[in-house]
Amino acid sequence: xxxxLVLIVVCMFLNNNVFAQKINYKKFAATLRANSCGxxxxxxxxxDYHKFLLLDSSKISAKxxxxxxxxxxxxxxxxxxxxxxxxxxTQSNVLYRNGLLIDLKDxxxxxxxxxxxxxxxxxxxxKKQFDLYLKNTPKKYITKDTHEQIDTFEKNCGIY
Numbered sequence: 127x128x129x130x131l132v133l134i135v136v137c138m139f140l141n142n143n144v145f146a147q148k149i150n151y152k153k154f155a156a157t158l159r160a161n162s163c164g165x166x167x168x169x170x171x172x173x174d175y176h177k178f179l180l181l182d183s184s185k186i187s188a189k190x191x192x193x194x195x196x197x198x199x200x201x202x203x204x205x206x207x208x209x210x211x212x213x214x215x216t217q218s219n220v221l222y223r224n225g226l227l228i229d230l231k232d233x234x235x236x237x238x239x240x241x242x243x244x245x246x247x248x249x250x251x252x253k254k255q256f257d258l259y260l261k262n263t264p265k266k267y268i269t270k271d272t273h274e275q276i277d278t279f280e281k282n283c284g285i286y
Contacts, residue, residue, distance in 0.1 A: 147185065148185050148186070148187050149181070149182070149185045149186050151186050151187070151190035151193060151194055152190070154177075154181065155193065155197055157177065158174045158177065158197065158201075159173060159174060160173075160174045160201070160204060161174060161197055161200060161201070166204070168208050171201075171204045171205060171207075171208055172205070172208075174201050174204075175201045175202065175204075175205050178197075178198045178201050191225070191228055192225050192228050192229045192232060192235075194225075195221045195222065195224050195225030195228070195235070196221075196222070196225055196232065196234060196235050196238075198221045199218045199219070199221035199222045199225065199235065199238060199239075200218070200238065201218075202214045202215070202217045202218035202221060203215065203218040203238065203242060206218065206245070212245065212246060215242045215245045215246055216246065218238070218242050219239060219242045219243065219246070222235045222238055222239035222242065223239065226239065230258075230262075231262040233259055233262050233263045236255055236256075236258050236259040236262065237256075237259050239255050240252045240255035240256045240259060240279075241279065243255060244279045244280070244282070244283050244284070244286065245284075245286045246284070247283060247284030249280065249283035249284065252279070252280065252283060253280060256276045256279075256280070260272075260276075
């Protein structure tokens with residue numbers, strides 16, 4: 127009986143310490159090739175997307191979840207850009223929504239989420255998200271150009 131109890135304790139220890147190790151998301155994000163501004167090859171965009179598909183998100187710490195959702199959402203968006211398959215824009219928005227559930231004031235995700243809603247023709251919801259973006263972005267970063275971009279997006283809602 128004592129041996130069984132020791133075996134159970136050892137198994138519990140191994141399960142919690144070996145199999146449940148957290149992923150260092152910062153290191154993972156550093157491996158992404160198409161997650162920065164600039165021109166990227168289709169190979170890099172597809173490679174990053176497949177890295178996310180293989181990643182076990184349950185092993186990402188809570189403090190890194192917003193960045194994960196934002197990065198993965200952008201990866202799906204760039205897949206939409208090269209394929210024009212709206213399923214990628216939809217998948218991107220699911221990820222952005224998940225991130226916004228954690229941090230409703232993340233302006234990068236609010237902007238990207240609203241832009242994807244424009245692509246998907248969800249014009250009323252896009253307007254609400256752009257309004258949240260404007261409300262949560264420090265005024266010094268809101269320019270005439272920002273308002274012109276939003277106006278252009280809203281006028282062209284659903285035609286991308």
